[in-house]
Amino acid sequence: MTSSFALALGGLTEVGFWSGVGVLAGIYTLLALGLQINVGFTGILNFGQAGFMAIGAYAMAILVIDFDVPFLLAVLGAIGVAVAFAMVVGMSSLRLRADYFSIATLAAAEAVRMFAQNAQGVTGGNQGLYGFDVAWADASRQIEEWLSAIGVGDANGLLPLLLVVWLVALLAIVALRFLQRSPWGRVLRAIREDEDAARSLGKNALRFRLQSLAIAATLGALSGVFLALNLSFVNPQAFEPQASFIGFAVLILGGLASYGGVAFGALITWTLLEATRFVDLPLSDTQIASLRFVLVGLLLIGLMAFRPQGVFGKRQEMVLGD
Amino acid sequence: MTDASRSMLEVRDVTCSFGGLRAVDGATLTVEEGSITALIGPNGAGKTTLFNVVTGFCPCQRGSVRLSGREIARWAPHRIARLGMVRTFQLTKALSAMPVIDNMLLAAADQPGERLVNVVLRPRAVRAREREAREQARELLAAFRLERHADEYAGTLSGGQRKLLELARALMARPRLLLLDEPLAGVNPSLGRELLRHMQRLRAEDGITFLFIEHDMEAVMNHSDRVVVMAEGRVILSGSPRAVAADERVIDAYLGGKHVPLEEIV
Incomplete structure (x- = not known):
């Protein structure tokens, strides 16, 4: 036990470890911010966030590789595709009850992944797609030069991505908070509380839910783009339903109805998930990989027992909600 | 009649x-x-x-x-x-998990800020309507003797007060x-x-x-x-x-x- 602790501490003091965790936490902050606006503020149970993430990554990569679209335009295009997909899913299933809708989103996300796996001509199948990040590599080097000029640098070259992903995530948090404080955000909360009450007061609930889903799709697509940049390739395994559920773990840890909590939850979740890599137990790699989720699960169970509203959630909203 | x-x-x-x-x-x-x-x-x-x-x-x-x-x-x-x-x-x-005043403001008719475009592009019009609505909401809450509870969560009101709130809200x-x-x-x-x-x-x-x-x-x-x-x-x-x-x-x-x-x- 002593030796495993020493190993763990050794790993935890490396800058490379923390920049890796930071990038993943940033990516999942974006992903889970989308879940927050859906689940925490609109009351729609979106289990398909991984699908929007996949669409973001694939659409960006395909636009860059096959159509020579400049990177930033490709990102915008990818968001457009994800939003369009969200509208199709939303218009066909948002009228359903909340639990049916969640199943529909899960199925839609799986359909996206299956498509990516099997439409080899477009997506490269299980081999995935490479070579979409030339523009990013240039930008990344440029940022690294600036950083080294002020004496900051790291071994694995993740700092530029870390900075950009968190810049985008923080901008998203600020923008979402701004929207949430607006009369528009008030209608979302009313729909979360009681859709019929909102409708009886002249609010077109379907329109607001679709907008909420579109924003979630936008954030999901952005997280997918950053995931692709982080991995340097896109392949279907990255977008298993697991991604959505890690998003939910992040959401619940941080607390419902708090955007800042999402960032906190993402940092804790990914620290845990990544730190378990350093645990030196007589276990195989797959067993260690499962252990990561056991730990996150235990943490969530503990949280539910002692602080069910999450770290930053509001207790009153939870108790009075029903 | x-x-x-x-x-x-x-x-x-x-x-x-x-x-x-x-x-x-x-x-x-x-x-x-x-x-x-x-x-x-x-x-x-x-x-x-x-x-x-x-x-x-x-x-x-x-x-x-x-x-x-x-x-x-x-x-x-x-x-x-x-x-x-x-x-x-x-x-x-x-709407229990929303403050009483937000219940009222929600119902205000013609709030341009319920459209995303206006939230971003016409913040002044949104704020002006919000001020107007807030004033009207305060008056109504006073008429229904709920003004003391304006900032409390609606879920903390008694059953009767909720009925009054629902009526006041409908009037908005x-x-x-x-x-x-x-x-x-x-x-x-x-x-x-x-x-x-x-x-x-x-x-x-x-x-x-x-x-x-x-x-x-x-x-x-x-x-x-x-x-x-x-x-x-x-x-x-x-x-x-x-x-x-x-x-x-x-x-x-x-x-x-x-x-x-x-x-x-x-």
Whole structure:
């Protein structure tokens, strides 16, 4: 036990470890911010966030590789595709009850992944797609030069991505908070509380839910783009339903109805998930990989027992909600 | 009633069924503009379903619903509300996890800030409307003696206060016709009297027309100027409270066959 602790501490003091965790936490902050606006503020149970993430990554990569679209335009295009997909899913299933809708989103996300796996001509199948990040590599080097000029640098070259992903995530948090404080955000909360009450007061609930889903799709697509940049390739395994559920773990840890909590939850979740890599137990790699989720699960169970509203959630909203 | 010829709401032969059950089966009624009309009938008569149909919450399978002459059958609930027919619910729908003041502001009509484009591009117009609405909300809350609770979560209010909040909130939506589903149920007698006084005052001051479902016969007989009686999905009778209370069919259908002299009810 002593030796495993020493190993763990050794790993935890490396800058490379923390920049890796930071990038993943940033990516999942974006992903889970989308879940927050859906689940925490609109009351729609979106289990398909991984699908929007996949669409973001694939659409960006395909636009860059096959159509020579400049990177930033490709990102915008990818968001457009994800939003369009969200509208199709939303218009066909948002009228359903909340639990049916969640199943529909899960199925839609799986359909996206299956498509990516099997439409080899477009997506490269299980081999995935490479070579979409030339523009990013240039930008990344440029940022690294600036950083080294002020004496900051790291071994694995993740700092530029870390900075950009968190810049985008923080901008998203600020923008979402701004929207949430607006009369528009008030209608979302009313729909979360009681859709019929909102409708009886002249609010077109379907329109607001679709907008909420579109924003979630936008954030999901952005997280997918950053995931692709982080991995340097896109392949279907990255977008298993697991991604959505890690998003939910992040959401619940941080607390419902708090955007800042999402960032906190993402940092804790990914620290845990990544730190378990350093645990030196007589276990195989797959067993260690499962252990990561056991730990996150235990943490969530503990949280539910002692602080069910999450770290930053509001207790009153939870108790009075029903 | 000064202008009895103008009808605010005309329901003609409306039908709504769930599976094999015809909850509303060819109901026809008229609500005159400026009236306070009560809708009574035994449990299961289809009163709430009729409310749901005319406000767009339940599908209208047949018949016509006209609000100030405009055909609105099969419209979505939010469009009907915006046209000026606003309802409350039998089980109060106070938005519990939102502060009382937000409940009020939510209902404010014509808030440009409910569109994302305006939130970003016209923040001034949004703030101006918000200020206006806040002032109106404070006044209404004061009139309903809820101003002390403005910043509390609506879920902390008592049942009676929630009924008042729901009525005050409905008023924020600028209704011409208010449909109240059992406004007195679960409300203590003094709050109930207050609610009825508000109804009279709003009709007198703002010209709001009321249609309300109620089982409290004293309230129905003393505070409405027309009574519509439903049984088994149909309207079986309508008329002045006096005429209705004396009618054999009402006594059979509603009062369970036991003859109650009018003097005892009124």
